[in-house]
Amino acid sequence: MPIASLATVNLNYLQFPAKTEVPLCGDLVLVHGLAASLGFWHLSIVRSLSVLCRLIAYDLRGHGRSEITPTGYSIPQMTDDLAALLDHLGLERVHLLGHSFGGAIALRFASRYPERVHSLILADVRLRALQPYHRLRDWIDWPLWRPILQQAGIELNDMQPEGGYELLTAIARAHSPETNTLLPLFQTPAGSVRRSGAAHRWLQLQETTSVRRDLRVSDGLSPAVLRAIRTPVLGLYGERSPVMPTARALYRLCPHYELHRVRHAGHFFPLTRPRRLVNTALRFLATQSGVPAHLEHLFHDADHEHEHEYEQEPASLFATF
Known part of the structure; x- marks a missing residue:
């Protein structure tokens, strides 16, 4: 995999060509969330989105195959990483798709560099200025998850203000790749944990870097800043997600x-x-890029072309997490 050697970090990334000679919607950058990697983006998603865009997916600093640095894990710093990566690749203006923490990076980038962003797709993003607390007790399905997690030996204070972060770390500590502990609970996101060692990588970040302190740094996304964003934004949220208030x-x-x-x-x-x-996402990208109506069959067909590759709904705790 190619590595971008930037001023403050080496980032792992992949590029996926568009299915047309000239991408109808230009470039789309995929930004994953905490404790994940570029492998979060299922191959069927990449293949389907490539009917309109050339795709670039990368591992955040300290994630996947990117370099673990002692510091640099705040949203402002990771926004600078994204800007440096785009400069390295010679990309002046892009669409951004970010999940969770990755979506906050995408929003921060759009607020700092509006001239470089065609459009934003935010997949289940929480912003602290809009949702200061992320307590497990407030989650719709917490009464279901709590006894299952307790059975697996995970006890958490459900009034902690950063419950999602603490849950992620607790699961990483409890998960054993050797015995597949917690895999039945954690099937969807943890399939990649077992393969890539993402749980170990996340714990390594906790123990050897300033990530905990850095994640408390303000993201700079105040209500006033958000009101000033003129970039078209698509928000996609699970209806049972704990971040629906955002x-x-x-x-x-x-x-x-x-x-x-x-x-x-x-x-x-x-x-x-x-x-x-x-x-x-395809309909939104086509609208924002002015794709002619007679070419819309390309993205209507994309879903059917890769239909057999889409995962079935897993019978796991994280189907609604």
């Missing part, structure tokens, strides 16, 4: 914001409902 607040704040809810889905819907992500 979705509703963005709808009120952002002047060019389109909100779609994914039924019966939670935070990891790009993995459990990839078809919904692809269909909605």
Whole structure:
């Protein structure tokens, strides 16, 4: 895999060509969330989106095959990483698709460099200014998850303000690749944990870097900053996601914001409902790029072409997480 040697970090990335000689919608950059990697983006998603775009997926600093540095894990610093990567690749203007923490990076990038962003797709993103607390007790399905996690030996204070972060770390500590501990609970996102060692990588970040301190640094995305964003934004959120309060607040704040809810889905819907992500994203990208009506059959056909590759809905805890 290619490595971009930037001023402050070496980032791993992949490029996927568009299916047309000239991409109809230009370049789309995929930004994953915490404790994941570029492998979060299922191959069927990449193949389907490539009917309109050339795709670039990369590993965040300290994730996947990118370099682990002692510091540099705040949203402002990771936004600088994204800007440096685009400079390295010679990309002046792109579409951005970010999941969770990756979506916050994408929003910060759009606020800092509006001239470099055609459009934004935010998949289940939480912003602290709009949703200060992320307590497990407030999550719709916490009464279901709590006894299952307790059975696996995970006890958490459900009033912690950063419950999602603590849950992620607790699961990483409890997961054993040798015995597949927690895999039945954690099937959708943890399939990649078992293959890539993402759980070990996440714990390594906790123990050897400033990531905990850096994640408390302000992301700079105040309501005033969000109101000033003129970039077209598509918000895609699982209807059972714990970060729906952010979705509703963005709808009120952002002047060019389109909100779609994914039924019966939670935070990891790009993995459990990839078809919904692809269909909605393609229509949005085509609209923002002015794709002629006579070419719309290309992205209507994309879903059917890779239909057999989409994952079935898993019988796991994380179908609605």
